[in-house]
Amino acid sequence: MPDLTHGDDVAAVNSLRSAVMRLSRRLKHQRVDESLSPTEMSVLGTLARCGTATPGELARKEHVQPPSMTRIVALLEAKGLVRLEPHPDDRRQKVVTQTERAEAMLAESRMKRNVWLASLVDGLDEEEWAKLREAAPVLEKLAHL
Secondary structure, three states, X not given: OOOOOOHHXXXXXXXXXXXXXXXXXXXXXXXXXXXXXXXXXHHHHHHHHHOOEOHHHHHHHHOOOHHHHHHHHHHHHHOOOEEEEEOOOXXXXXXXXXXXXXXXXXHHHHHHHHHHHHHHHOOOOHHHHHHHHHHHHHHHHHHOO
């Protein structure tokens, strides 16, 4: 556990936070469809990772209020990126499923971002790239804690 009273740990945590935030902002600009908000893209990404979900489950995963998620799902449905289907166990609820159009758009977006990120990695030397490859699983774990 980092000791936030120790100068080296404070500096490392601060540097990590700053770098991750800057890189995240820059990655967000590498979108394929500019008509979608970052939140809408995030919901599509969650559906791609987790499969179908109720609007309530999506709200919890995306850390938004259920009424906000209902609006987001309605926008995505109107754009043909998700569809609402009856819940298999509870007919009072609906489940949200991404469409093939959303899958294709996400794949294209991932490719664009990967190409952009790979172009940045070209500026690293082999030792830096090796360290980054080693750190990737740790960063992935951090992102999901």
